[in-house]
Amino acid sequence: MKRLILAVAALAVMLVPASSAxxxxxxxxxxxxxxxxxxxxxxxxxxxxSTSGSFTVGNKTVPLVNPVILKGGSxxxxxxxxxxxxxxxxxxxxxxxxxxxxxxxxxxxGVTAPSWWPQLLKDLFNxxxxxxxxxxxxxVELAGPASTAVKLNPNAVASxxxxxxxxxxxxxxxxxxxxxxxxxxxxxxPVKLNLTSGTTSPPPPNTPIKGSGGFIEQxxxxxxxxxxxxxxxxxxxxxxxxxxxGGFLFSWAVDPLVDSILxxxxxxxxxxxxxxxNNYLGxxxxxxxxx
Numbered sequence: 316m317k318r319l320i321l322a323v324a325a326l327a328v329m330l331v332p333a334s335s336a337x338x339x340x341x342x343x344x345x346x347x348x349x350x351x352x353x354x355x356x357x358x359x360x361x362x363x364x365s366t367s368g369s370f371t372v373g374n375k376t377v378p379l380v381n382p383v384i385l386k387g388g389s390x391x392x393x394x395x396x397x398x399x400x401x402x403x404x405x406x407x408x409x410x411x412x413x414x415x416x417x418x419x420x421x422x423x424x425g426v427t428a429p430s431w432w433p434q435l436l437k438d439l440f441n442x443x444x445x446x447x448x449x450x451x452x453x454x455v456e457l458a459g460p461a462s463t464a465v466k467l468n469p470n471a472v473a474s475x476x477x478x479x480x481x482x483x484x485x486x487x488x489x490x491x492x493x494x495x496x497x498x499x500x501x502x503x504x505p506v507k508l509n510l511t512s513g514t515t516s517p518p519p520p521n522t523p524i525k526g527s528g529g530f531i532e533q534x535x536x537x538x539x540x541x542x543x544x545x546x547x548x549x550x551x552x553x554x555x556x557x558x559x560x561g562g563f564l565f566s567w568a569v570d571p572l573v574d575s576i577l578x579x580x581x582x583x584x585x586x587x588x589x590x591x592x593n594n595y596l597g598x599x600x601x602x603x604x605x606x
Contacts, residue, residue, distance in 0.1 A: 339605060340605055342535075343534050344601070346362040349410075350387070350406065350599060352388065352599050352606060353407075354388065354404055355603075357388035357389065357599045358389070358391060358599050359389045359401065359599055360597040360602050361389055361596060362384070362597070363384070363385040363592065363593070363594040364382055364383070364384055364595075365379060365385075365590040365591065365592040366382045366592045367591045367592070368546075368588075368589040368592075370453070370486075371586055371587040371588075372506075372581055373578025373585060375419065375576070375577050378417070379417060379590070380417060381417055382413075382592070383412070383590075385413075385465070385480075388406070389401035389402060389467055390404060398596075399468060399471075400466070400468045401467040401469070403462060403466070404461060405460065411461040412455070416452035417454070418451075418453075422490070423448075424449045428572075429568075432568050436568055440492055444492075450490065451489065451490045452488070453486055453489075455484050456484060463483070464483040464505070465480075465482060465483075466480070466481030467480055472542055472545055473512075474528065475513045475527070476513050478510065479510060479512050480508075481509050482508040483507055484500065484508060485499065486554075493569065494561055494562040496560075496562065497573065498559055499556070506552060506553075506554050507552055508549050508588050509552070510547035510590060511548060512529075512545055512548075513525070513526060517551040517583070517584050518551065518582075518583050518584035520584055521550045521585065521587065524587070526548040528545055530542075530544060538598040539596065539598070541594070542595075543593050545591070545592070545593070545594060546591045547591075548588065548589050549587070550584070550588070551583055551584065552586055552588070553580070553583040554579055554580060555579065555580050556570065556574050557569075557577070560572075
């Protein structure tokens, strides 16, 4: 409860109009340059950077080694709860969630073409592998527009109670053989993450894991709130099977291979997402005045 009270007191400072002495966004404010302040309903500018963690789907765990950025603006669902549930608004560059590839440990190393594949496809696969193209990258992409694919609740993050960040995503797998349209999940059938800084309640075989709200710091006289070193977790989600792998001609054969490597489709209780990093929440009125 003490954490909750401190979070409310600190974040509420951002509702006080900030000085507009500067002519541009500099220093700590520069990260909010793409905040959609042309929408006058936007009260918060959001910049969240996940710098570590992991994503487990089925029997594959991919560490987060390259930072992933979530940015944009937000409008309180209930104006009486300005730092509660938010409606997310895409940034001006349209890149709400950065498309940051992560290397998949093991890749296709040691994987052989199934015997039931047609000879043409087996030859193509073996040639790709023999040429050294065994690496795969995994990129988490937003599945749909920001307003429906992102759910943010800063107070839930700070208080370690409830869903702090909801994301509808799809996972793109890249490799010369898999092609450019190999995905786990889609806009119509996304992987639905409900990330919390509290404790999860997953179905078995997963067991509860604990996140963290991190530490609250005030920057720029309280006009920017930093939720530092927070940890958001979810191990209750399901993941669909692969689609589009190998391109239009061969997806009927390659999708099952990808599923066999990943262990997809994967039911709830067999997957885990962990995101660790820093969340910055800025006073949109200051950004609006200084852009």
